[in-house]
Amino acid sequence: MNLSAEQIIENWEIFLGYIEKYITGERKEQLLDFYKKYEDRFQLMPAAHKTQYHNCFPGGYIEHVNRVIQLSLEFDKVWRDFGVKDTYSTEELVFAALNHDLGKFGDFDNPAHLDNDNDWEIKNRGELYKFNDALQYMTVPDRGIWLLTQLGIKMSTNEMLGIKLHDGLYDPTNEPYLKTWMPETKPRTSLIHILHQADFAAARIEFERQWLDKFGKPKEKSSNFSLNKGEKKEQKPNVKTKALGSIKSNNLANLLNNL
Numbered sequence: 001m002n003l004s005a006e007q008i009i010e011n012w013e014i015f016l017g018y019i020e021k022y023i024t025g026e027r028k029e030q031l032l033d034f035y036k037k038y039e040d041r042f043q044l045m046p047a048a049h050k051t052q053y054h055n056c057f058p059g060g061y062i063e064h065v066n067r068v069i070q071l072s073l074e075f076d077k078v079w080r081d082f083g084v085k086d087t088y089s090t091e092e093l094v095f096a097a098l099n100h101d102l103g104k105f106g107d108f109d110n111p112a113h114l115d116n117d118n119d120w121e122i123k124n125r126g127e128l129y130k131f132n133d134a135l136q137y138m139t140v141p142d143r144g145i146w147l148l149t150q151l152g153i154k155m156s157t158n159e160m161l162g163i164k165l166h167d168g169l170y171d172p173t174n175e176p177y178l179k180t181w182m183p184e185t186k187p188r189t190s191l192i193h194i195l196h197q198a199d200f201a202a203a204r205i206e207f208e209r210q211w212l213d214k215f216g217k218p219k220e221k222s223s224n225f226s227l228n229k230g231e232k233k234e235q236k237p238n239v240k241t242k243a244l245g246s247i248k249s250n251n252l253a254n255l256l257n258n259l
Helices: 005-022 026-037 039-044 060-081 090-099 119-125 140-150 157-164 172-178 191-215 239-245 250-257
Strands: 113-115 129-131
Touching (some): 005 039, 005 060, 005 090, 039 060, 157 172
Protein backbone atom coordinates (compact mmCIF):
# COMPACT_ATOMS: atom_id res chain seq x y z
CA MET A 1 0.00 0.00 0.00
CA ASN A 2 1.15 3.53 -0.72
CA LEU A 3 -0.11 6.94 0.35
CA SER A 4 -0.44 9.86 -2.01
CA ALA A 5 1.49 13.06 -1.37
CA GLU A 6 -1.77 14.72 -0.37
CA GLN A 7 -2.51 11.99 2.18
CA ILE A 8 0.96 12.26 3.68
CA ILE A 9 0.62 16.03 4.09
CA GLU A 10 -2.89 15.71 5.53
CA ASN A 11 -1.73 13.08 8.06
CA TRP A 12 1.15 15.35 9.08
CA GLU A 13 -1.21 18.25 9.72
CA ILE A 14 -3.47 15.99 11.80
CA PHE A 15 -0.45 14.86 13.81
CA LEU A 16 0.65 18.43 14.57
CA GLY A 17 -2.97 19.25 15.41
CA TYR A 18 -2.94 16.68 18.21
CA ILE A 19 0.05 18.45 19.76
CA GLU A 20 -1.66 21.82 19.46
CA LYS A 21 -4.88 20.55 20.99
CA TYR A 22 -3.76 18.29 23.80
CA ILE A 23 -0.23 19.26 24.90
CA THR A 24 0.17 22.29 27.13
CA GLY A 25 2.89 24.51 28.53
CA GLU A 26 6.49 24.72 27.44
CA ARG A 27 6.67 21.22 26.10
CA LYS A 28 4.05 21.95 23.44
CA GLU A 29 6.51 24.32 21.79
CA GLN A 30 9.39 21.91 22.40
CA LEU A 31 7.56 19.11 20.63
CA LEU A 32 6.43 21.33 17.76
CA ASP A 33 9.96 22.67 17.27
CA PHE A 34 11.45 19.18 17.24
CA TYR A 35 8.91 17.59 14.91
CA LYS A 36 8.91 20.53 12.49
CA LYS A 37 12.71 20.59 12.40
CA TYR A 38 12.74 16.98 11.19
CA GLU A 39 9.43 17.08 9.36
CA ASP A 40 10.87 15.74 6.08
CA ARG A 41 12.11 12.63 7.85
CA PHE A 42 8.98 12.16 9.94
CA GLN A 43 6.59 12.63 7.02
CA LEU A 44 8.21 9.84 5.00
CA MET A 45 9.13 7.40 7.78
CA PRO A 46 7.68 3.88 7.58
CA ALA A 47 6.25 2.24 10.67
CA ALA A 48 8.21 -0.95 9.93
CA HIS A 49 11.07 -2.14 7.72
CA LYS A 50 9.32 -5.20 6.30
CA THR A 51 6.12 -5.51 4.27
CA GLN A 52 4.88 -8.37 6.46
CA TYR A 53 4.65 -5.88 9.33
CA HIS A 54 2.27 -2.96 9.61
CA ASN A 55 2.53 0.22 7.53
CA CYS A 56 5.81 -0.51 5.75
CA PHE A 57 5.59 2.35 3.28
CA PRO A 58 6.51 6.07 3.14
CA GLY A 59 4.25 7.96 5.52
CA GLY A 60 3.32 4.80 7.39
CA TYR A 61 4.78 5.97 10.70
CA ILE A 62 2.70 9.13 11.08
CA GLU A 63 -0.45 7.39 9.85
CA HIS A 64 0.06 4.67 12.48
CA VAL A 65 0.70 7.16 15.29
CA ASN A 66 -2.41 9.14 14.37
CA ARG A 67 -4.45 5.95 14.50
CA VAL A 68 -3.02 5.02 17.91
CA ILE A 69 -3.89 8.48 19.28
CA GLN A 70 -7.45 8.24 17.95
CA LEU A 71 -7.93 4.74 19.35
CA SER A 72 -6.42 5.75 22.69
CA LEU A 73 -9.01 8.47 23.04
CA GLU A 74 -11.80 6.06 22.09
CA PHE A 75 -10.63 3.37 24.53
CA ASP A 76 -10.26 6.04 27.19
CA LYS A 77 -14.00 6.73 26.91
CA VAL A 78 -14.79 3.04 27.32
CA TRP A 79 -12.56 2.61 30.36
CA ARG A 80 -13.96 5.73 32.01
CA ASP A 81 -17.54 4.64 31.27
CA PHE A 82 -16.77 1.48 33.22
CA GLY A 83 -15.42 3.41 36.20
CA VAL A 84 -11.65 3.37 35.75
CA LYS A 85 -9.94 5.43 38.45
CA ASP A 86 -8.80 8.93 37.56
CA THR A 87 -5.09 8.07 37.71
CA TYR A 88 -4.03 9.79 34.49
CA SER A 89 -4.94 12.81 32.40
CA THR A 90 -5.95 13.05 28.75
CA GLU A 91 -2.78 15.02 28.08
CA GLU A 92 -0.67 12.21 29.54
CA LEU A 93 -2.45 9.64 27.38
CA VAL A 94 -2.03 11.66 24.18
CA PHE A 95 1.61 12.52 24.99
CA ALA A 96 2.45 8.83 25.44
CA ALA A 97 0.57 7.87 22.26
CA LEU A 98 2.27 10.65 20.28
CA ASN A 99 5.71 9.43 21.26
CA HIS A 100 5.21 5.70 21.82
CA ASP A 101 7.19 4.74 18.69
CA LEU A 102 9.51 7.74 18.63
CA GLY A 103 12.51 5.42 18.87
CA LYS A 104 11.91 4.51 15.22
CA PHE A 105 13.13 8.02 14.37
CA GLY A 106 16.78 7.12 14.99
CA ASP A 107 18.91 9.88 16.45
CA PHE A 108 19.45 13.53 15.59
CA ASP A 109 22.02 12.69 12.89
CA ASN A 110 20.92 9.29 11.60
CA PRO A 111 17.56 7.84 10.58
CA ALA A 112 16.74 4.39 11.91
CA HIS A 113 15.67 3.07 8.49
CA LEU A 114 17.46 3.34 5.16
CA ASP A 115 16.20 2.32 1.73
CA ASN A 116 17.30 -1.24 1.09
CA ASP A 117 19.65 -1.60 -1.88
CA ASN A 118 19.56 -5.40 -1.83
CA ASP A 119 17.12 -6.51 -4.52
CA TRP A 120 17.07 -10.13 -3.28
CA GLU A 121 16.01 -9.08 0.23
CA ILE A 122 13.33 -6.80 -1.20
CA LYS A 123 11.91 -9.48 -3.49
CA ASN A 124 12.20 -12.53 -1.23
CA ARG A 125 11.88 -11.07 2.26
CA GLY A 126 9.84 -7.96 1.67
CA GLU A 127 12.51 -5.90 3.44
CA LEU A 128 12.03 -2.54 1.77
CA TYR A 129 14.19 -0.88 4.40
CA LYS A 130 17.31 -1.86 6.31
CA PHE A 131 18.41 -0.84 9.78
CA ASN A 132 21.01 1.90 9.97
CA ASP A 133 24.06 0.34 11.63
CA ALA A 134 25.45 3.81 12.37
CA LEU A 135 23.08 3.81 15.33
CA GLN A 136 23.95 2.28 18.67
CA TYR A 137 21.42 -0.42 19.49
CA MET A 138 18.49 0.50 21.72
CA THR A 139 14.96 -0.83 21.91
CA VAL A 140 12.34 1.42 20.34
CA PRO A 141 10.81 2.47 23.70
CA ASP A 142 14.22 3.14 25.27
CA ARG A 143 15.40 5.21 22.33
CA GLY A 144 12.17 7.21 22.38
CA ILE A 145 12.58 8.01 26.07
CA TRP A 146 16.27 8.87 25.48
CA LEU A 147 15.34 11.28 22.67
CA LEU A 148 12.80 13.09 24.82
CA THR A 149 15.30 13.48 27.67
CA GLN A 150 17.91 14.81 25.23
CA LEU A 151 15.40 17.39 24.09
CA GLY A 152 14.79 18.43 27.69
CA ILE A 153 11.11 17.49 27.45
CA LYS A 154 9.74 16.52 30.84
CA MET A 155 7.61 13.42 31.23
CA SER A 156 5.41 12.25 34.04
CA THR A 157 5.82 8.76 35.46
CA ASN A 158 2.63 7.73 33.67
CA GLU A 159 3.95 8.97 30.33
CA MET A 160 7.33 7.29 30.72
CA LEU A 161 5.76 3.96 31.66
CA GLY A 162 3.21 4.27 28.86
CA ILE A 163 5.97 4.65 26.27
CA LYS A 164 8.18 1.97 27.81
CA LEU A 165 5.43 -0.64 28.17
CA HIS A 166 3.30 0.04 25.09
CA ASP A 167 4.14 -3.37 23.56
CA GLY A 168 2.70 -5.11 26.61
CA LEU A 169 3.75 -8.71 27.16
CA TYR A 170 4.79 -9.04 23.52
CA ASP A 171 8.07 -7.62 24.85
CA PRO A 172 9.47 -10.03 27.48
CA THR A 173 11.41 -7.22 29.15
CA ASN A 174 8.07 -5.79 30.28
CA GLU A 175 7.24 -8.83 32.39
CA PRO A 176 8.56 -7.41 35.71
CA TYR A 177 6.07 -4.52 35.30
CA LEU A 178 3.08 -6.43 33.94
CA LYS A 179 3.38 -10.05 35.02
CA THR A 180 3.00 -9.52 38.71
CA TRP A 181 0.39 -10.72 41.15
CA MET A 182 0.93 -8.52 44.21
CA PRO A 183 -1.28 -5.39 44.38
CA GLU A 184 1.61 -3.19 45.50
CA THR A 185 3.67 -4.06 42.41
CA LYS A 186 0.91 -3.75 39.82
CA PRO A 187 0.84 -0.58 37.66
CA ARG A 188 -0.79 2.34 39.46
CA THR A 189 -2.45 3.61 36.28
CA SER A 190 -4.57 2.12 33.50
CA LEU A 191 -2.97 4.44 30.93
CA ILE A 192 -0.39 1.80 30.00
CA HIS A 193 -3.10 -0.79 29.30
CA ILE A 194 -5.19 1.64 27.25
CA LEU A 195 -2.19 2.64 25.13
CA HIS A 196 -1.21 -0.99 24.59
CA GLN A 197 -4.75 -1.84 23.48
CA ALA A 198 -4.77 1.11 21.09
CA ASP A 199 -1.40 0.16 19.58
CA PHE A 200 -2.45 -3.48 19.22
CA ALA A 201 -5.76 -2.51 17.61
CA ALA A 202 -4.06 -0.09 15.20
CA ALA A 203 -1.56 -2.73 14.10
CA ARG A 204 -4.35 -5.28 13.60
CA ILE A 205 -6.44 -2.82 11.57
CA GLU A 206 -3.44 -2.07 9.39
CA PHE A 207 -2.79 -5.79 8.92
CA GLU A 208 -6.36 -6.43 7.86
CA ARG A 209 -6.33 -3.51 5.46
CA GLN A 210 -3.13 -4.63 3.76
CA TRP A 211 -3.08 -8.42 3.99
CA LEU A 212 -6.37 -10.08 4.86
CA ASP A 213 -7.95 -9.79 1.42
CA LYS A 214 -4.80 -11.23 -0.18
CA PHE A 215 -5.18 -14.46 1.76
CA GLY A 216 -8.74 -14.90 0.54
CA LYS A 217 -11.67 -16.35 2.41
CA PRO A 218 -11.91 -20.10 3.05
CA LYS A 219 -14.26 -21.82 0.64
CA GLU A 220 -17.39 -23.31 2.10
CA LYS A 221 -17.80 -27.04 1.62
CA SER A 222 -20.70 -27.92 -0.62
CA SER A 223 -23.25 -30.30 0.81
CA ASN A 224 -24.05 -31.57 -2.68
CA PHE A 225 -20.82 -33.45 -3.27
CA SER A 226 -18.90 -36.19 -1.53
CA LEU A 227 -15.50 -35.07 -0.23
CA ASN A 228 -13.92 -38.29 -1.44
CA LYS A 229 -15.47 -39.07 -4.80
CA GLY A 230 -17.04 -35.80 -5.89
CA GLU A 231 -20.35 -37.61 -6.31
CA LYS A 232 -23.66 -35.94 -5.68
CA LYS A 233 -25.16 -36.67 -2.31
CA GLU A 234 -28.85 -37.35 -1.96
CA GLN A 235 -30.54 -34.21 -0.75
CA LYS A 236 -32.51 -34.74 2.44
CA PRO A 237 -35.77 -32.80 2.59
CA ASN A 238 -35.67 -30.04 5.19
CA VAL A 239 -38.26 -29.49 7.91
CA LYS A 240 -40.26 -27.03 5.83
CA THR A 241 -40.49 -29.45 2.88
CA LYS A 242 -41.71 -32.24 5.14
CA ALA A 243 -44.33 -30.00 6.70
CA LEU A 244 -45.66 -28.79 3.36
CA GLY A 245 -45.88 -32.35 2.10
CA SER A 246 -48.27 -33.28 4.90
CA ILE A 247 -50.77 -30.51 4.07
CA LYS A 248 -53.67 -31.64 1.87
CA SER A 249 -55.01 -28.18 1.04
CA ASN A 250 -53.17 -26.75 -1.98
CA ASN A 251 -54.16 -23.17 -1.07
CA LEU A 252 -52.79 -23.49 2.47
CA ALA A 253 -49.63 -25.15 1.23
CA ASN A 254 -49.01 -22.32 -1.23
CA LEU A 255 -49.62 -19.73 1.48
CA LEU A 256 -47.16 -21.33 3.91
CA ASN A 257 -44.57 -21.90 1.19
CA ASN A 258 -44.46 -18.15 0.51
CA LEU A 259 -43.74 -17.25 4.17
